[in-house]
Amino acid sequence: MYDDIPYVAxxxxxxxxxxxxxxxxxxxxxxxxxxEVESIRRAIDxxxxxxxxxxxxxxxxSEEIVGRAIVNHREDVFLVxxxxxxxxxxxxxxxxxxxxxxxxxxxxxxxxxxxxRGEHPLEETVAAFERLKMxxxxxxxxxxxxxxxxxxxxxxxxxxxxxxxxQVLYNLSRRGPEFSLLPWCQQHGVPLxxxxxxxxxxxxxxxxxxxxxKAYQATPAQLxxxxxxxxxxxxxxxxxxxxxxxxxxxxxxxxxxTEEDWAALDAVFPPPTRKTALEML
Ligand code: NDP
Numbered sequence: 001m002y003d004d005i006p007y008v009a010x011x012x013x014x015x016x017x018x019x020x021x022x023x024x025x026x027x028x029x030x031x032x033x034x035x036e037v038e039s040i041r042r043a044i045d046x047x048x049x050x051x052x053x054x055x056x057x058x059x060x061x062s063e064e065i066v067g068r069a070i071v072n073h074r075e076d077v078f079l080v081x082x083x084x085x086x087x088x089x090x091x092x093x094x095x096x097x098x099x100x101x102x103x104x105x106x107x108x109x110x111x112x113x114x115x116x117r118g119e120h121p122l123e124e125t126v127a128a129f130e131r132l133k134m135x136x137x138x139x140x141x142x143x144x145x146x147x148x149x150x151x152x153x154x155x156x157x158x159x160x161x162x163x164x165x166x167q168v169l170y171n172l173s174r175r176g177p178e179f180s181l182l183p184w185c186q187q188h189g190v191p192l193x194x195x196x197x198x199x200x201x202x203x204x205x206x207x208x209x210x211x212x213x214k215a216y217q218a219t220p221a222q223l224x225x226x227x228x229x230x231x232x233x234x235x236x237x238x239x240x241x242x243x244x245x246x247x248x249x250x251x252x253x254x255x256x257x258t259e260e261d262w263a264a265l266d267a268v269f270p271p272p273t274r275k276t277a278l279e280m281l
Contacts, residue, residue: 003253005047008191008235010111010164012140016078018229019252020050022195022239027061033068035241040069042243044076046250052167052193052237053104054082054115055096060103067105079104080111080193082144083125085118092120093128097137112138113167116145116280123157130159140164144195147278148180151190165235167193169279172227172269173203176279179272186233196281197236198224208268212261218251225252227265 007015021043026036040051051070053062063081070077081104087096097112112132114125129141143154144167154160166185170177171194185192203209204220213223221238228236229252238249 002046002250005250005253006229008233010140010191011162011189012164014140016050016191016235017047018235019048019225019250020052020078020080020235020237021048021246022237023051023053023062023066024057024239025062026053026239026241027058027063027065032241033065035243036065037069039241039243039246040066041073042246043250044069044073046247048246048250049076050078050080050235050237052080052195054113055084055087055100056082056115060099063100063103067103071105074106078110079106079108080113081109082113082115085114085116085120088114088118088120088125088128090124090128093125094132094137097132101137108137108139110139111164112141113144113165114141117143117150122154122160126154126157126159126162130162142166142190142193144168144193145278145280148184148275151181151184151188155188163190165191165193167195167237169196169281170194170228170234171197171199171203172209172224172265173199174279175269175271176276179275181278182231182233189233191233191235193235193237194228195237197228197238200281203269206268208264212257212264215261216255216257218255219248221245221249222252222255223257223265225249226255226257227262229253230257230262
């Protein structure tokens with residue numbers, strides 16, 4: 001048994017789990033499809049019911065894998081998908097959403113994101129999102145890879161304040177958002193969704209992370225995720241196509257780290273002391 005997953009409230013009041021599942025790279029090869037479906041189902045069983053995908057991932061085949069995994073589980077899942085910036089025009093957004101819905105095998109996406117900023121004016125994309133919302137094809141919309149100044153611009157366009165979240169690169173080794181973006185989002189009630197929360201595995205070899213994790217009979221991935229879960233208004237979406245690792249990541253809720261150990265991690269992964277441009281992968 002695991003501790004409960006904390007919940008994060010979206011501006012609408014809807015609560016979503018602070019620990020979900022990413023699916024980038026799923027759907028790339030046919031031979032791994034069964035295991036990917038199994039991983040998503042394991043995540044759902046364990047309460048990591050926020051599933052993040054995108055039209056970009058494996059050219060839509062990640063959405064197809066998610067669609068297979070959520071058959072008979074649609075109502076248990078909070079489904080997140082994304083539109084390419086070059087599709088995010090008035091009609092292009094709606095068309096892209098329809099294609100995603102078909103691949104996902106559902107009639108609605110719970111949260112639909114602009115993947116990153118592109119050439120279409122924000123007003124146009126927001127208007128298209130609002131139309132999709134009115135038509136019941138999406139529950140909410142939000143953005144991704146938006147820095148503080150992008151969020152301010154967004155909030156200045158009609159209905160821009162309806163943005164439900166911002167999905168950005170945030171983990172122990174990428175703490176830049178803590179300087180101004182995270183405080184801005186917290187002040188405006190906009191949850192931050194942390195993508196690549198274990199830095200695609202790269203931080204797991206860090207000696208201090210390993211040492212501290214061991215002291216709690218935990219793994220480095222669990223400690224890296226606990227760092228995010230500790231913070232107000234953060235949703236972490238680690239990806240794994242391996243059901244055993246999904247279980248391991250789920251265990252991140254069970255760590256109770258002392259102030260002294262957080263300080264030791266700060267020494268190796270220092271918080272930012274000045275504003276730096278938002279990084280993206
Ligand atoms: P993650 O930080 O989630 O790392 C995923 C990698 O780590 C995979 O190679 C996975 O391998 C491995 N892994 C997972 N759990 C463990 C573990 N416990 N121990 C060791 N290795 C582990 O990186 P992602 O870039 O995938 O980010 C997560 C999600 O965020 C994406 O899948 C996607 O949904 C979203 N995203 C959004 C972006 C955006 O621009 N909006 C950009 C990037 C990501 P394996 O599968 O074999 O377990």
